[in-house]
Amino acid sequence: MYKAPRGTTDILPQEQPYWELVRQKIVAICQLYGYSRIDTPIFEDARLFARSIGEETDIVEKEMYVFQDRGGDRMTLRPEGTAPVCRAYVEHGMHNLPQPVKLYYIGPAFRYERPQAGRRRQHYQFGYEAIGDADPALDAEVIDMAWQLYTSLGLSHLQLLLNSIGCRECRPKYLAKLKEYYRDLAGQLCADCQQRLVRNPLRLLDCKRPSCQRAARHAPRSADHLCAACLEHFQQLQRYLGLLGLPYKLDHRLVRGLDYYTRTVFEIQPRGVSGAQSTLGGGGRYDDLIAELGGKPTPAVGLATGMERIVLNLKKQKLPVPQPPPATIWVAHVGDAAKAEAIGLTAQLRRAGVAALMGMGGRSLKAQLRQANALGVSQAIIIGEEEVARGELTLRDMVAGQQQRVPRSEILSVLKGRHLGTDDI
RNA sequence: GUGAGCGUAGCCGAGGGGUUUAAGGCGCCAGGUUGUGGCCCUGGAGGUCGAGGGUUCGAAUCCCUCCGCUCACCCCA
Numbered sequence: 001m002y003k004a005p006r007g008t009t010d011i012l013p014q015e016q017p018y019w020e021l022v023r024q025k026i027v028a029i030c031q032l033y034g035y036s037r038i039d040t041p042i043f044e045d046a047r048l049f050a051r052s053i054g055e056e057t058d059i060v061e062k063e064m065y066v067f068q069d070r071g072g073d074r075m076t077l078r079p080e081g082t083a084p085v086c087r088a089y090v091e092h093g094m095h096n097l098p099q100p101v102k103l104y105y106i107g108p109a110f111r112y113e114r115p116q117a118g119r120r121r122q123h124y125q126f127g128y129e130a131i132g133d134a135d136p137a138l139d140a141e142v143i144d145m146a147w148q149l150y151t152s153l154g155l156s157h158l159q160l161l162l163n164s165i166g167c168r169e170c171r172p173k174y175l176a177k178l179k180e181y182y183r184d185l186a187g188q189l190c191a192d193c194q195q196r197l198v199r200n201p202l203r204l205l206d207c208k209r210p211s212c213q214r215a216a217r218h219a220p221r222s223a224d225h226l227c228a229a230c231l232e233h234f235q236q237l238q239r240y241l242g243l244l245g246l247p248y249k250l251d252h253r254l255v256r257g258l259d260y261y262t263r264t265v266f267e268i269q270p271r272g273v274s275g276a277q278s279t280l281g282g283g284g285r286y287d288d289l290i291a292e293l294g295g296k297p298t299p300a301v302g303l304a305t306g307m308e309r310i311v312l313n314l315k316k317q318k319l320p321v322p323q324p325p326p327a328t329i330w331v332a333h334v335g336d337a338a339k340a341e342a343i344g345l346t347a348q349l350r351r352a353g354v355a356a357l358m359g360m361g362g363r364s365l366k367a368q369l370r371q372a373n374a375l376g377v378s379q380a381i382i383i384g385e386e387e388v389a390r391g392e393l394t395l396r397d398m399v400a401g402q403q404q405r406v407p408r409s410e411i412l413s414v415l416k417g418r419h420l421g422t423d424d425i
Numbered sequence: 426g427u428g429a430g431c432g433u434a435g436c437c438g439a440g441g442g443g444u445u446u447a448a449g450g451c452g453c454c455a456g457g458u459u460g461u462g463g464c465c466c467u468g469g470a471g472g473u474c475g476a477g478g479g480u481u482c483g484a485a486u487c488c489c490u491c492c493g494c495u496c497a498c499c500c501c502a
Contacts, residue, residue, distance in 0.1 A: 306502030367462095
């Protein structure tokens with residue numbers, strides 16, 4: 001028996017209302033903030049991600065789905081959405097458009113990891129990127145937009161974590177200080193952090209092992225070592241967040257696992273959940289990425305959020321989701337002549353915009369009505385020998401349990417009289 | 426990659442060596458009305474008890490191995 005591959009899942013019809021709601025809110029909020037949709041390929045040249053995310057990151061080192069296609073090219077199922085969007089920005093010369101260019105995407109991303117709650121090998125990300133402006137007001141807007149998305153879905157008890165990790169000017173100096181601080185503490189670090197000290201010292205700060213946390217306690221903070229320009233940017237951002245009424249918590253240990261970030265980094269997560277896969281969304285500024293990918297130097301800021309984590313939290317907070325309406329009418333029939341009549345009538349109803357279903361497989365009238373009831377259909381039409389002979393239909397109200405004869409030619413106007421056509425929906 | 430828990434029909438779930446031809450509930454199908462749903466009653470279909478091996482006269486039940494699922498760690502959405 002075949003099963004969905006590990007870390008993948010079928011999103012079944014009963015789950016879809018959650019996803020549909022999330023998609024609707026996403027489209028609405030993007031319209032509100034001026035973002036246009038972009039769809040990029042699900043696979044890309046493997047080098048795109050190694051270049052942008054960073055060779056030393058977990059994603060690139062152990063989580064990417066890489067394969068060689070039949071032409072011998074090395075491809076990667078995309079592990080995230082920012083790099084492809086930036087590639088598209090450069091490839092299509094979007095620097096000629098009014099800046100910033102605001103783009104959003106919704107689609108699957110792939111990472112080879114052990115699955116657990118809120119983490120799948122194929123997951124769905126919604127993300128957006130504002131490319132072409134360094135104004136901290138844009139950072140604030142990006143954060144505000146995510147916050148509005150979550151709250152418009154009804155999510156509450158969220159917290160915004162914020163940090164600045166500087167730019168290519170000030171970060172190297174900071175990293176040097178960080179390494180210096182750790183020089184005497186190296187013996188206390190876990191094996192992973194021994195590696196990080198050499199390859200990616202920023203990541204030393206967010207190791208969760210108690211001994212490493214202890215070692216990190218008095219580590220120099222990136223926000224205390226920003227250059228004048230980065231400090232100004234960070235302070236302005238905080239001021240703007242204040243103007244927007246967004247509560248935030250500075251977290252000097254928040255560094256994020258992707259190399260392309262500069263200056264602003266942030267995460268939004270539910271309060272009171274630690275450890276588990278709690279982060280709803282995260283992002284930051286990546287002022288060097290476009291140039292890294294061959295464009296001219298272009299500042300940018302963006303966010304990505306996990307759709308299944310939103311759904312997870314909607315369920316956890318027991319928030320209601322709208323259910324799709326059942327069909328309006330069920331056409332039941334008894335006998336060959338009636339079945340022929342039912343086929344024509346059902347088609348006619350649909351063409352008039354009425355959601356209509358008819359019984360299949362020559363089942364008993366009882367069985368047909370039972371199914372109509374189970375599906376929540378509120379009206380049934382019954383056609384038997386007598387109705388066929390007289391050119392009539394029996395129209396049964398499944399809620400009231402009452403029925404009446406209607407001339408076949410008048411059925412549409414009768415239904416309209418009951419406000420059951422699309423004109424009234 | 427590491428650790429823990431769990432695998433009995435579509436779903437939930439009893440049974441922990443011998444009348445077990447594997448309970449019960451939900452769902453599905455049909456009948457109780459020669460053309461009428463919901464409630465009720467009756468019946469039916471549906472299972473290599475995750476897989477393989479071992480112990481035993483006898484294994485869903487005990488042992489081993491493997492596989493899968495779930496949760497957690499690492500890391501992230």
